Amino acid sequence: MMDDELDREILRLLQKNGKLTYEEISDHVGRPPSTVRDRIKRMEDKRLILGYSTVIDEERVGMHADAYISADIPSSRVPEAFSVLFSMECVSEILKITGERRIMFRIRTTNNAELMSIIDREIRSLGFKNIEIRVVLDHLIRYPGL
Numbered sequence: 001m002m003d004d005e006l007d008r009e010i011l012r013l014l015q016k017n018g019k020l021t022y023e024e025i026s027d028h029v030g031r032p033p034s035t036v037r038d039r040i041k042r043m044e045d046k047r048l049i050l051g052y053s054t055v056i057d058e059e060r061v062g063m064h065a066d067a068y069i070s071a072d073i074p075s076s077r078v079p080e081a082f083s084v085l086f087s088m089e090c091v092s093e094i095l096k097i098t099g100e101r102r103i104m105f106r107i108r109t110t111n112n113a114e115l116m117s118i119i120d121r122e123i124r125s126l127g128f129k130n131i132e133i134r135v136v137l138d139h140l141i142r143y144p145g146l
Contacts (some may be wrong), residue, residue, distance in 0.1 A: 003042075006031065010039055011048070018052040063108045065115040066136040069123065070101035077127035084126055090118060101130055 009029050013020055022033040022040070029036065043049045058066065073081055085091050085105055093106040109115045112135070119133065 003039075006035075007039055007043060007048075010036060011043070014040075014049070014052075058108060062110050065107075065109045065112045066139075067107050067115055068104055068134045068136070069107060069119065069128075069131060070097065070099075070104040070134070071123070071128040071131040072101050073103060073126070073128050081126040081128065084122070088118075088122070101132060103128070 006029060010025060013025050013028055022036045025036045026033040040049065058064075081103075082094065085094050088107075090107050090109050091105050092108055093104075095104045096102060097104045107115060107118060109118060115135075119131065123131065
């Protein structure tokens with residue numbers, strides 16, 4: 001749980017730009033850098049802040065296919081399937097969802113042929129059924145944490 005509005009404001013700033021320095025954040029919130037540093041450390045210790053990431057332009061690094069896969073899987077296959085999904089470099093999100101298909105995950109690959117190959121060779125063999133593939137056509141906004 002966050003302590004107060006100052007924590008919320010610090011989190012909002014870090015979500016928009018995780019590279020902000022304590023001094024830059026202190027300028028925005030009107031508090032000394034040492035206070036900002038202590039607040040961030042406390043939020044990290046409480047696991048309110050789980051980590052920091054970099055948003056990349058996937059197309060410029062050769063990742064031209066991005067898809068959300070929703071599927072169902074027998075409960076007896078879940079531990080093995082999740083273990084394999086966690087280990088796959090191309091899987092960037094795994095979600096439990098409501099509805100007919102109970103699992104959703106995101107796959108990013110170099111092209112659609114590689115995407116379909118991974119689904120056909122690796123995903124189906126894990127026991128996933130009733131697979132629905134939603135290919136991302138364009139990223140309109142991409143800010144992690146917002």
